[in-house]
Amino acid sequence: MQTIALFDVAPAAPAPTKRRTPLALGELPVSSVPAAYDREHPYSPPARTAAVIDHRPGDLFPPLPASPSAPKAWGAWWREQASKPTPDFLGLETGDVITVVGETTATVVSTCRFGAVVRYELPRSPWATETHGEMYVTARNQFGHWYR
Template sequence: MQTTALFDLDVVAPAKAAPQRRAPLALGELPVSSVPAAYDRGHLYSPRTVSAEHVDHRPGDVFGPLPMPAYGPKAWRAWWDEASTATADYLGLMAGDEITIQHVGSTGPGTVLSTCRFGAVVRYALPPVEWRDEEHAEMYVTARNQFGHWYR
């Protein structure tokens, strides 16, 4: 009779639950967010300190409005370090969300990779061409238009 030791058993990984798709924020609704949120002519965005005092906005739960970018390499770097601080969300967007991106002449799907005070990094598919090996590109989105599409 042969006995089976614990390390002789096959390891079976537990099945992962499918991620729950979140419903997109309704148009015209200010999101509960880490950063301030405002609307202007149907466009959702996070106001900067210069404009925040002049527009009706919902304050951020964690961060206040970003200052305007500074001029000069060192000053801009200090501003970017503050602007690229990771956040739990950006205007309601969270990592893993599927969104629609407004390109110059079209719209297309994208997936949110990460969020910061400045915006959300989104990955989207590139059309296949012979001269390029990349299948995807990434971009920041910082606002949503009146049709629900995100753009920079």
């Protein structure tokens, strides 16, 4: 007797992951945001810092202006300037697999002028309800690990 399946469920092939190899020390990434080095750590310098240091200009964006201190003005600055989506952040693109400090593997979820949002797996725990965490990364150390 032959049965008819309502759904043809085949295991989905895992999506290919892009793993970035860290750039050599002293090599600035080609990026849509400005790039600079500080003690062997690449980062995107803000406007006040970029004015006084050597840096590689961004392909699409100038250095991020300083944030205002007033709460409403800061919110507008965040929405209109800092969190503006970019194609990459210091060479990181959505879908890249990187390591964050502590050698935790993380996947880049999105990029903006301020940094890149990454998602990483949390350790399993009987009392934890979340399986993943998210954080911004804004710089990379000399060992290739990203951090904020």
